Amino acid sequence: MKIKYNSEIISGAIFSIVGAILWVLIPTQIKTMEKSAINAQTLPKIAIGGMFIFAVGLLLEGIFAREKKELVVTKESFRSVGFKKEMRSILYALFLVAYCFMVQPLGFVVSTVILVLAIMLYYGARKWYYYAIPLAMVGIVYYVFRVMLHVSLP
Amino acid sequence: MEQFLGGLQILAQWQNFLIIPLGLAIGIVVGAIPGLTSDLGIILCIPLTYGMDPTMAILMLLAIYCGGTYGGSITAILINTPGTSANAATLFDGYPMTVKGKAFKALQMALFASTIGGLISAFALLFLAPLIAKITLLFGPAEYFALAVFGLSVIAGVSNNSIFKGLIGACIGLFMATIGVDSISGTARFIFGQRKLMAGIDLIIALIGLFAISEILMKSKYDPKTDHKTISASAITKDKITKDEYRRCRKPIALGSLIGVIIGATPGTGGGLAAFIAYNQTKQASKHPETFGHGEIEGVAASESANNGACGATMIPMLTLGVPGDGATAILMGAFMLHGMVPGPTLFAEQGNVLYAIMIGLIVVNIFMYIIGNVFTRFYAHITRIPYEILAPIVLTFCIAGSYSTNNRVYDIYIILIFGIVSYFLRRMDFQLVPILLGIVLGPLAEKNFRRAMVISEGSFKIFFTRPISCAFIVIAVASVLIFAWKNYKSNKLAKENAAK
Numbered sequence: 001m002k003i004k005y006n007s008e009i010i011s012g013a014i015f016s017i018v019g020a021i022l023w024v025l026i027p028t029q030i031k032t033m034e035k036s037a038i039n040a041q042t043l044p045k046i047a048i049g050g051m052f053i054f055a056v057g058l059l060l061e062g063i064f065a066r067e068k069k070e071l072v073v074t075k076e077s078f079r080s081v082g083f084k085k086e087m088r089s090i091l092y093a094l095f096l097v098a099y100c101f102m103v104q105p106l107g108f109v110v111s112t113v114i115l116v117l118a119i120m121l122y123y124g125a126r127k128w129y130y131y132a133i134p135l136a137m138v139g140i141v142y143y144v145f146r147v148m149l150h151v152s153l154p
Numbered sequence: 155m156e157q158f159l160g161g162l163q164i165l166a167q168w169q170n171f172l173i174i175p176l177g178l179a180i181g182i183v184v185g186a187i188p189g190l191t192s193d194l195g196i197i198l199c200i201p202l203t204y205g206m207d208p209t210m211a212i213l214m215l216l217a218i219y220c221g222g223t224y225g226g227s228i229t230a231i232l233i234n235t236p237g238t239s240a241n242a243a244t245l246f247d248g249y250p251m252t253v254k255g256k257a258f259k260a261l262q263m264a265l266f267a268s269t270i271g272g273l274i275s276a277f278a279l280l281f282l283a284p285l286i287a288k289i290t291l292l293f294g295p296a297e298y299f300a301l302a303v304f305g306l307s308v309i310a311g312v313s314n315n316s317i318f319k320g321l322i323g324a325c326i327g328l329f330m331a332t333i334g335v336d337s338i339s340g341t342a343r344f345i346f347g348q349r350k351l352m353a354g355i356d357l358i359i360a361l362i363g364l365f366a367i368s369e370i371l372m373k374s375k376y377d378p379k380t381d382h383k384t385i386s387a388s389a390i391t392k393d394k395i396t397k398d399e400y401r402r403c404r405k406p407i408a409l410g411s412l413i414g415v416i417i418g419a420t421p422g423t424g425g426g427l428a429a430f431i432a433y434n435q436t437k438q439a440s441k442h443p444e445t446f447g448h449g450e451i452e453g454v455a456a457s458e459s460a461n462n463g464a465c466g467a468t469m470i471p472m473l474t475l476g477v478p479g480d481g482a483t484a485i486l487m488g489a490f491m492l493h494g495m496v497p498g499p500t501l502f503a504e505q506g507n508v509l510y511a512i513m514i515g516l517i518v519v520n521i522f523m524y525i526i527g528n529v530f531t532r533f534y535a536h537i538t539r540i541p542y543e544i545l546a547p548i549v550l551t552f553c554i555a556g557s558y559s560t561n562n563r564v565y566d567i568y569i570i571l572i573f574g575i576v577s578y579f580l581r582r583m584d585f586q587l588v589p590i591l592l593g594i595v596l597g598p599l600a601e602k603n604f605r606r607a608m609v610i611s612e613g614s615f616k617i618f619f620t621r622p623i624s625c626a627f628i629v630i631a632v633a634s635v636l637i638f639a640w641k642n643y644k645s646n647k648l649a650k651e652n653a654a655k
Contacts, residue, residue, distance in 0.1 A: 008316070011583040015322055022329070025344075032341045038608045040341040043601040047328035047593075054325065058318035065646075067653075085375050092374035093578075096367075096571050103554075104564050112554065116547040123378055123543035134547040141555045149205055151559040 001073045008062025012055050019052030092122060108153035112138045157502075161510025164209050170515065173206075174522050177214035181221020182526065185237040186229055186537045187545060192222020192238055194369060196485050197361045198549065200492065201556035208493040209508050213515045215489050219482050220272055220465050220519050223425055224527065227264040227458055228534045232257060240425035240461040243433040247446060247453030254449045259393050261534065263451050264458045265527040266395070267407050271459035272520035274411040275418065275466030279473075280513045282419075283502075286474040290499030295606035296617045298498075300627035302600035305477035307631035308421045309589035317639045320589045323580070327593015328600075330355055337598075338605055350565050357488040359557055359566050360594055363573020364587050365485075366553045371578040376542050399451055406436040406456035414463020419470045424480030425461035432460030466516050472497050473509065476599065481588045484595055498599075 026048065032040040062068075077083060095118050102111040116134045125131060145151040177199075184195035195218045203211035226237030231248035244264065251260035293301070309320040333344045334354025345351040410432035417428035436456035437446045446453050468483045476498030478484035490497050495505055502509060557566045577587055611617035619625045 007583040008318075011319070011322075011580075011585070022344075029346070030341060030343045032336075032339060034339050034341075037613060038605055040336040040339045040343060042605070043328065043597065044332045044343060047325045047332065047597075051322055051325035051329065054318050054321040058316070058322065061316070061318060067650075089371065089374040093371060093575055096574070099554075100564075100568050100571055103567060108555070108558070112551055115550065119547045119550070120543060122374075123376070123546070125378075125541075125543045130541065130544055133544050134551070137548045138551050141551050144202075145555050145559055149202070149559065151555075152562065153555060153558055154564055 003071045003073065004068040005071065006062050006066050006068045008058050008066050009068070010062075012057075012059030012062050015051055015055035016059060019048055019055055022048045023052060088122075092119075095119065095122070103154055109138060109142055157506035157510050158514075160507035161512075161514055164507055164511035165515050165518070167210075169210055170213055170511075171518075173210050173214045174217045174515070174519055175526055177217025178221040178519065178523050178526050181218035181223075182225035182228075182523075182530070183537055184218065185222035185225025185227075185241075186534060187237065187540055190237075190545065190549070191369075192219050192226070193482050193485055194366055194549070195222050196482065196489070197358075197366055198552045198556060200358050200361070200485075200489050201559045203489070203493070204559070208490075208495060208505075209511045209515070211493050212486075212489065212495075212512050213519065215486060216512065216516055217519045217522070219486065220462065220516075220523055221526075223462050223465055224265065224268040224272075224458070224523060226461075227268065227454075228261065228537065231260045231264060231454070232534065240429060240464075241457075242426060243429035243457035243461075244454055246433065246457075247448070247450045250447070250449035251451065251454065256393055256449065256451075258531065259395050259399075259451065260454050261531050262395050262528075263399075263403065263454045265524060265531070266400075267403070267410065267455040267459040268462040269520050269524040269527075270407050271411040271414050271461070271463035272465055272523065273517060275415050275463045276513070276516040276520055277466075278415045278419070279466040279469050279516060280510075283470050283473050283509075283513065286470065287499065287502035290474055291503060293499045293623065294621070295603040295610060296621050296624040297627070298603035299600055299607055300618060300624035300631075301475055301477065301498075302596045302603065304627040304631040305421065305475070305596045306592055306600070307634045308477065309592055316584070317635070317642055319583075319585045323585055323587070323589030324593040327590040327595075328597040329593075330360065330590070331594050331597030332601075338602065350563070355569065355594075356560050356566070357594065358492060358560050359569050360573060361485055361488060361591070362553050362557050363570035364577045364590060366549065367570055367574025368577035368581055368587070370546055370550055370553075371574060372581060373542060373546065376546075378541060378543055381542070395451070403452055403455040405439070406432075406452045407459040409436055409439070410456040410459030411463040414460040414465075415467040417460070418464030418467025421471050421477050424468065424482075425464035428460040428464040429457040432456045432463075462520075469516075473501060474499070476501075476596075478592065478595065481591065484588060484591045487595055 026041055026044060030041045030044060034040060095115060099111055099115045102114065113135060116138060117131070120131050120134065142153060145153055180199065181192055181195055184190045185192050196215050199215060199218060203214060206214070222238060223240050226241035227244045227248065228237060230236040230241040230244040231252055234245060234249040236242045236245055248260050248264065251257065306324055309324045333351055335342050335352050342352060413432040413435065414425065414428045417431060418425065433453055433456050436452055437443050440446065440452065468480055471477045472483045472487050476496070478487045487497050495501060495508065553570060554567055557570045558564065560566055581587065607617050618628060
């Protein structure tokens, strides 16, 4: 399968859809009692309407005025270095998502230590002091915020 | 004069003289580490300033900004990788000087030129800002709204090669600014049933997500085996700048500083552009332009004096008009607001003493920068050796603790993650993040004053065009968008023609 694309087409299409959805949501998300023409809905309408119009402009620019890359999707594409790098980025983002689920039940120190270890392993760190420095930093940050700034971390 | 003396009195507190070197040290280290920027340094340190008094807090952040701008030259000179975008022009001659074994000399000149540029810029801020502030006291809602529109037009200059992407970014920022309860009517907007969103999205939370988390995700493809460049400490020999070289660099430094101040004071530009223009002008004015790009010390002097020359000047439109000059000042503007100071026309009247303390403090920051830079030049090679795999989890730990400490709730950690992932996607799509930030910062100012002006004018848009200052701002805003759009069109066309050739 061949796909011709550029960043303008992708982002233009996405923000056209996002803009259209948000526009439809305005009456339910902003229930204003004001009767004047300029009210609580005005700026959101300008922002969302602008987003939609500019996104359509970007989409048209991408289709007609910008060079396109050609992507040939085959079974080999899923084994390419580029694809593997993208998957690694997604894995990294998943670490952060997992952290969000851990931080409340496990607390700041334990969950952050797990996150730090996961990131160090992700980058393939082998030396012990590579692990020691960020792990010590978790303790220092906890101390600074808890004791010096009087912020009770989770 | 009274405010000036009041400012000196506030600045004279001993704590300020401890916090400035600390901020500079953080800034220099952050700037010197590829992958970390002064913007990121400021964002990560904002939560640490919550307990400080406003002068101390802003001075620390300013020291990080100035130190970071100078610190970025260290990696540009030593490992051919600019620490921040403002130091890109320093590469041209800085790294060739290292190759020739003149790294110490290049680092010394970068420090000297940065200090002179920074001092000239700080004096420009001290003398020009109060004058502009006096004029801005005449502003009403129509002028404020026009000012916010003018501020938003800055996006045209920071949108790289696509004006549409910049405009979409500004719309995203404006939309985010509307989330929460509307301050005029009390209507909830886009809270999707989440009571925690009633107060809106905190600026610091947005900053951490937009800049710090997205930067961490952008670096997820970093490979320690191939991407980590270092230089051995022994490569920095103690080869001092000669008197003749100082004499030769006088003109480039003066030119660079002047360009830095002018460019810096123009919203939507910043130190990076100033450095390129100064480098180019110095090369053109030189009697030996052929030596530029091959380790010419004048090239380092011009670019470094210009980028630090822009530092103080970018604060002129920010403090007087409430229009941030570039990304770093947009973040600093957020910090001012967090400490109860709303940059803009009334700031000088309301908190003149504190402002003078900050502006005079900027001069002190530059003097300290020279002292600290001189003492630690020998250690810079070690900073560049810090592997990114150690830095990434440390930055992340600060982000998490910083975001939680803003409101003492885990919810904000989720928000920074959502912001981070969205802005990572935007950056992959070649969007700039500064327009989003401008939308968030200037959105509420624009909305509040637009609605007030419409009440005064009984619903007529004429008010924005019949008042001279308001009309002038709108005309300048439209003109600057059109000029930048035309320039983008021409550069895209040129790039296409070159590609075809």
